[in-house]
Amino acid sequence: MLFRDIFHTGIRSIRHARMRSFLTILGIVIGISSVIVLMSVGTSAQALIVDQVQSIGSDLIFILPGATLSSRFSAPASAFGVVTKTLVQADVNALEREPSISAVVPAVYGQGTIAYGNNNAIISYQGVTANFFQVRNFKVASGRPFNTADVQGGNRVAVLGQNIAKTLFGNFDPVGKYVRIANTPLQVIGVLGKQGTGPGGVNQDDIALVPITVAQNQLIGINYFNFVTVQANPSYNMDFVKARVISDLRQDHGITDPTKDDFTVQTQQDALAILGSITSVMTVFLAAIASISLVVGGIGIMNIMLVSVVERTREIGLRKAVGATNRDILRQFLVESALLTLVGGVIGIAIGALIDVLAYLVLSAVLETGWVFALPASAIILGAGVSTAIGIVFGFYPARQAARKSPIEALHYE
Secondary structure, X not given: OOHHHHHHHHHHHHHHOHHHHHHHHHHHHHHHHHHHHHHHHHHHHXXXXXXXXXXXXXXXXXXXXXXXXXXXXXXXHHHHOOOOOOOOHHHHHHHHOOOOEEEEEEEEEEEEEEEEOOEEEEEEEEEEOOOHHHHOOOOEEEEOOOOHHHHHHOOOEEEEOHHHHHHHHOOOOOOOOEEEEOOEEEEEEEEEOOOOEOHHHOEOOOEEEEEHHHHHHHHHOOOOOOEEEEEEOOOOOHHHHHHHHHHHHHHHHOOOOHHHOOEEEEEHHHHHHHHHHHHHHHHHHHHHXXXXXXXXXXXXXXXXXXXXXXXXXXXXXXXXXXXXXXXXXXXXXXXXXXXXXXXXXXXXXXXXXHHHHHHHXXXXXXXXXXXXXXXXXXXXXXXXXXXXXXHHHHHHHHHHHHHOOOHHHHHOOO
């Protein structure tokens, strides 16, 4: 029996029992569309994270207080809100003397209420040095950034993110006005341009920047740093600069045993590797969960095909009586099962792609997250391949049962 004839017969059989065919492929459609959506969302999230990290500059090195455990996914305790006081001004001074470093930007973080008149909001604010704006490529849309004199003099000034400025002042120009953070009056000297979402999912339009001396001495009351950003000299290799940063900090801290480091140094590539690994693992994990529905759909196909074998017992007997072999019968039912799951896979891919497009439109337009559209070819290939494979695997047992039927018994079946 030619494969062409088997294929045409399979098509007729599927069309003859449309409702049964629809119910058979429903589980496959749900499973494949779920896998497509989750893989696409995972890929989009990974691309968004990579874009956010790369947007802050490829020549930056980040220093966090506290040591990192040996696990590649671990982070220093300071990243989880644990107070760690190992980064101080002496470290900044030592790094500023390093020839392979162009700039050093210490920073402290705080959270509190910012108020102007009757308007107020809960914000995160950062105390930074004057070179922060150039190193992090933060543009000021109106007014000016604070300068070295503001930092050294402890001037009570602030640069607001766009969202904060709009919340407090509406459509009025805030430059020259006074706001209060932690009951400390600060003069607004500038408003940032649109910054969007930064590393870690922080909305950089919802922050306020103040001189680090003001933040340390008047807002928070600390003498250490929460974070230090180092800009590498373009004449030096990033790995070399990272090694020099580690060496300088160990020398300044009196550390001779590398396992006793009380700081963490990461380059952009380190951050990308960790974040990429995490998102990849999460994507695979979610896709694996979605694949459970594929197994359920495969079991449903096997059950329906077994019912089909029973219903078509006389047909099997007639085919064998006119010369069909066990191999022909086996191939017939396998092709029907594979066709059902392939159709389900194609429909599932289409539905998954449609959901992916809708998610992109919502997340990019409504939530303004900078979400990117991603429909990886691997997800489409995987969807079509897996659906067909499920049809063959779960259809083999019913096909084998059909092929083993005795033609005489099949002809006498009522």
